[in-house]
Amino acid sequence: MSTLTWAVAAVVTDDTGRVLLCRQGERRYALPGGRLRPAESPVRAALRDIRAETGWEIELVDLVGVYHLSSPTANTLAGRAGPLPDILVHVFRARAAEIGPSADPPPGCRLSWHTPTALPEAVTPLTRAAVADAVAGRSGVLRDGWGTPGSPDPAAPPVAAHANAGQPPEQRSAVAPGPPLRQ
Numbered sequence: 229m230s231t232l233t234w235a236v237a238a239v240v241t242d243d244t245g246r247v248l249l250c251r252q253g254e255r256r257y258a259l260p261g262g263r264l265r266p267a268e269s270p271v272r273a274a275l276r277d278i279r280a281e282t283g284w285e286i287e288l289v290d291l292v293g294v295y296h297l298s299s300p301t302a303n304t305l306a307g308r309a310g311p312l313p314d315i316l317v318h319v320f321r322a323r324a325a326e327i328g329p330s331a332d333p334p335p336g337c338r339l340s341w342h343t344p345t346a347l348p349e350a351v352t353p354l355t356r357a358a359v360a361d362a363v364a365g366r367s368g369v370l371r372d373g374w375g376t377p378g379s380p381d382p383a384a385p386p387v388a389a390h391a392n393a394g395q396p397p398e399q400r401s402a403v404a405p406g407p408p409l410r411q
Contacts, residue, residue: 231313236274237261237354238322239362240286246341247359248324249351250281253336256350259319259358260284260337270318278322281337283329286322292362293319293369295354319358321367 237259240248249257262277264270271288278286297315333339342348344363347356361369 233313233315234264234270235261235315235317236264236270236277236320237317237358238274238278238286238288238320239292239359240278240282240284240322240324241362242324242341245344247344247347248282248284248339249342249348249355250333250337250339251350252338256352257340257342257348257355258352259355260339261317261319271320274318274320274322279331281333282339283331283333285325285330287325289321289323290367291318292321292358292367293371295319295358295369296372297354317354319354319362319369321362 238261239259242248248260250260251257260278260281261274262281264273268276274288275286278284295317297317344359347359357371361371
C-alpha cells in the first residue's frame with residue numbers, strides 16, 4: 229500500500245431526493261467532500277469541506293460507509309514521482325439544511341442536482357457506488373480496493389453492510405437513518 233489519504237464525502241439530498249454533485253472542469257461528476265486536516269474528525273471535515281466546496285449548509289444523518297480506493301502501483305501517471313496515494317473515504321448521508329446555498333461555491337465547481345436513477349454518464353465509481361448504497365438505505369458499508377485494474381464493479385453489493393451483512397440482496401432491509409450527527 230502506498231501512503232494513505234483520509235477523505236470525506238457526502239450523498240447530499242434535497243427534499244425531492246435528488247443528489248448534489250460537483251464537476252470541476254471536464255472531470256467526472258463526484259460527491260462533494262475533501263480531505264481531513266490534521267487532528268480533524270471525519271464529521272467536522274465533512275461539514276467544513278462540503279460547505280466550502282458547495283456553499284450549502286448540510287445536516288449529516290449517518291455514515292453510509294467507508295470506501296477504500298487504491299491506485300495501480302505498476303503504472304505511474306506522467307508527471308508523478310510515484311503512485312497515487314490510497315484513499316480511505318468516509319461517505320456520509322446528508323440533507324441540505326436550507327432551501328439554497330448560504331454562500332457561493334468557489335470557482336471551478338459546477339454544482340448540479342440529479343435523480344439517483346439518472347446519474348450522469350461521467351460519474352466517478354465512488355460516487356456511483358455510494359449513491360447506490362445510500363439510496364438502498366445501507367449504513368456501515370465497507371468497500372475495498374476498486375480503482376485498480378480488475379477491481380470489483382462499484383455497483384456490486386458491498387463487502388458488508390451493518391444490519392444487512394450476510395443476507396441475500398432480496399432479504400436486506402433498509403437501515404433507517406438515525407438522528408443527525410453532531411460536531
